[in-house]
Amino acid sequence: MLSVQMWRRARSLLSRGAWTRVQSASTAARLDLSGIFPPIATPFTTSEDVDxxxxxxNLQKYAKIPFKGLVVQGSNGEYPYLTEEERVEVVQAVRSSLQPQKLLMAGSGCESTKATLQLTEKMAAVGADVVLVVTPCFYKGKMDSQALIxxxxxxxxSSPVPVVLYSVPANTGLELPVDAVVQLSQHPNIAGLKxxxxxxxRIGLIVHKTKGQDFQLLAGxxxxxMAAYSVGAVGGVCALANVLGQELCELERLCVSGRWEEARVLQQRLIEPNAAVTRKLGVPALKQAMEWFGFHGGACRSPxxxxxxxxxxxxxxxxTSNGWL
Structure with missing residues (x-):
């Protein structure tokens, strides 16, 4: 797998058409996604403009944590509540600040394929290294394997950068079927799955069934x-990393180095706070916790x-019950 700098240089030396042909011809230039990515929150002003x-x-503080990169316009970025222009502008702002060696993964998923194609092009144009594409879900009754494939x-x-599939059934009511993931893993421009x-x-089965492909699994x-690492995941895109980023990078280090007993102790302390800022209380809780830990969470955008x-x-x-406050 190429380093971030080598990947970008290869892209810069080729026209879009030539780059697409290179992608289609070989998987050798796949980026390494291993590591921790915070899906960063979008801070708003009191008038609900992007702050x-x-x-x-926030980015200056995250630069001190050994993240692999950042996910911008993921679920925790409140992307459904931003205009397309805002989504692109936020990615552009992050790219201008982000350290060159860090990956920028931008959410470009929309409900229609055409809109996703257009937004993907725009995200790549402003500096995204990878795009994260969520499953379309409004007509979820018709979103079977064939439609999603x-x-x-x-x-x-069409994407000028690699694609990471995004399955988030808690938000979409739709899980990307295993058979669809396995077939899509064979595409030379699909790098993995969050x-x-x-x-x-399911995660272990996907890792097993895609082991013949250059396909990477990220815990969401x-x-x-820790459990995902134990069955073959290479990293994680974790909301809690907005708050306890250093600790999640430490958990990654323990898992990768095989120090499972120490990893288990740390993982157990993260379960309750993670549940609080995800399925239990959601983005408003994540933003409140960010304030407690010295970051800018602020208000959410209505509704x-x-x-x-x-x-x-x-x-x-x-x-507090887990020793974090």
Missing amino acids: YRRLEE QHFTKVAD DSGGDIT SAGFL LQPLTEAETQQLRRDF
């Missing part, structure tokens, strides 16, 4: 990061509402 100053301050194949065929479902048997949550006092107290208990 680029606070975003930059066609969708992701068309996106990957699986946020938390089913370790910190609550099962998301701030935590109630009772929810805030529960969130604090989930962190």
Whole structure:
């Protein structure tokens, strides 16, 4: 696998058409996705505009943590509530600040294939190294394997950067079927899957069934990061990394080095706070926790509402009872 710098140089030396042909001809130039990626939050002003100053301050703090890169415009970035122009502008702002050796993975998924193709082109043009493409879900009753394979194949065929599939059933009500993942893993421009479902048997099965491909599995949550590593995942895109990034990078280090007993102790302390900022209380809780840990979370964009006092107290208990506050 190529380094980030080598990958970008190869792209810069080729026209888009030539680059696409190189991608289609070989998987040798696949980027290495191993490591921890925080799916960064989007800070807003009191008038619900994107607060680029606070975003930059968060980025400066994240630069001190050994992340593999950042995910921008993932679920925790409130991407469904941003305009297309805002989504692209946020990615461009992050690219201008992000260290050159760090990967920028940009969410470019839309409901239609055509819109996804267009946004993917724009994300690549402003500096995304990889795009994260969520499953279309509004007509989820018709989103069977055939429809999803066609969708992701068309996106990957046209994308000037590698594609990571994104299955997040808690938000979409739709899980990317294993048979679809296995078929899509054979595409030379599909680099891997971010699986946020938390089913370790499924993750292990996907790793097993795609082992003949250059295909990488990323755990989509910190609550099962160690378990995912144990069955072959290479890293994680974890909301909790916005708050406890150094600790999640330490968990990664312990897993990769085979120090499973130490990893187990750390993993157990992360389960409750992770659940609090994901499935239990969601993005408003993540943003509140960021404030406690010295980052700028701020308010969410409407219609998301701030935590109630009772929810805030529960969130604090989930962190303090595990020794984080």
